[in-house]
Amino acid sequence: MKGWVRGLLILSAIVVVAAYLAMPILTVRALVRAAETGDEAALERLVDFPAFRESLKEQLTGRLMAEMREDERTDDSALAGLGMLFGPMLVDGAVDALVNPQAIAAMVETAEAPGPADAVTPSEPASEDGEIRKSYAYRDLNTFVLGLTDPERPDETLKLLLKRDGPFGWKLAGVELPNPPPEGEVAPSEAR
Structure with a gap:
């Protein structure tokens, strides 16, 4: 009898750990669907949405400020100060x-962050075959990356x-934008 109870406890623990680790993948599939x-x-x-917007704002603001600091035309300009403000x-x-x-x-379907034009017309898949490659990884126990x-x-x-939302729940809560192509290089999507 003791062996049966012990086996049941071990099996239950394995099921809980498997569900704990598999839930973000199921959430990603639901998000894609x-x-x-x-x-x-x-x-x-x-x-x-509030966390996702905040994440996107931080990244876009950081990029904007970096571009303004690197632009030689804005070094001594009063307009540059207003732009930074x-x-x-x-x-x-x-x-x-x-x-x-x-x-x-649109982000999930095109692998592109939204731009001002997306407010007017939805983005179409950027690749010819429309097949966006997906990769999955845990960053830590509470962060999963698609x-x-x-x-x-x-x-x-x-x-x-995706950030953990309770013991088994997950929500899309942030974004990391791809690095822009080096200056002078044309991105393939712009070359079309």
């Missing part, structure tokens, strides 16, 4: 307006960050 079918209700459930506010407003279930779906790569831009991987 919702994006492909345009299921806005599912996307609302699967995305922590108002740039983050413009980014905040644009991200708040652009990040919605349709924008998340990497999205367009085969036409293999060096630009958009990383969607």
